Amino acid sequence: MSNLEALKIRNVLTKDQLYKELNYVNATRICRAKYANLIIENLNLITPLLEILFSDDKKISPRASWIFEFAVKDDFTIIFPHLDKFINNLSTLQIDSAKRPCMKIIEILIEKYYHKKNSDIIKHLTKQHKEKITEVCFDWMMSEEKVAVKAYSMNSLYFLGTEFDWIHPELKTIIERDYSSQSAGFKARSRHILIKINE
CATH class of the missing domain: 1.20.930 (Transcription Elongation Factor S-II; Chain A)
Structure with missing residues (x-):
């Protein structure tokens, strides 16, 4: 079992852990889809994901944006509670x-x-x-x-x-x-x- 899967099961992925996980995100569709599913299954992660997305981290901010795009494409309703912030x-x-x-x-x-x-x-x-x-x-x-x-x-x-x-x-x-x-x-x-x- 991967570290990501273990964290998902325990539902304890913090902002810092999410940030670390984003280091493993690449531009492939399969990778972005996997992490988008993580967000959809754990909607509490959207707030920290957006905080990372709108940071000035040149490496991690784009990866957060890739994931959020894939998640919204899959289920656009997840953005509604975060429309103002976004x-x-x-x-x-x-x-x-x-x-x-x-x-x-x-x-x-x-x-x-x-x-x-x-x-x-x-x-x-x-x-x-x-x-x-x-x-x-x-x-x-x-x-x-x-x-x-x-x-x-x-x-x-x-x-x-x-x-x-x-x-x-x-x-x-x-x-x-x-x-x-x-x-x-x-x-x-x-x-x-x-x-x-x-x-």
Whole structure:
């Protein structure tokens, strides 16, 4: 029996122990899924996981974000008690490799809210949450971020713009301004978003 399995059975995984376990996390799907299941089976670990995620630890913070992304993909309802903490701390993230999974989580929530019309998301995602998400997405659209972060941001802003009229014109301006200087990946996503905005 591994140390992790023993701790799971005894349900005594502390923040320090979780931090140590994150040293063993790698980018493979099987590894991230294993630790995501640990979080889903022990929801009390979400608070310390988020504390680690939003720390400035360049090695461990991204690993915490990978796990949280996988856990939310598997069961998005686990984020509800932590929405304030998660959304309010997005703007504090400094580590690039932690931003991508966090923005994927945001995209998941936003798509479920606006596209899927999920009643659970609609009940929990407040106007203040959406305003904060909008602010972070625009900040990261205008910063030197990786393509994936910008792509998730612009897709989230597109959906938010179906509710808040001012967002689409601002998003369109930024896309058109930055288009020529951006990567092929950015351009491909931008064209898709612009078509949707202009429909």
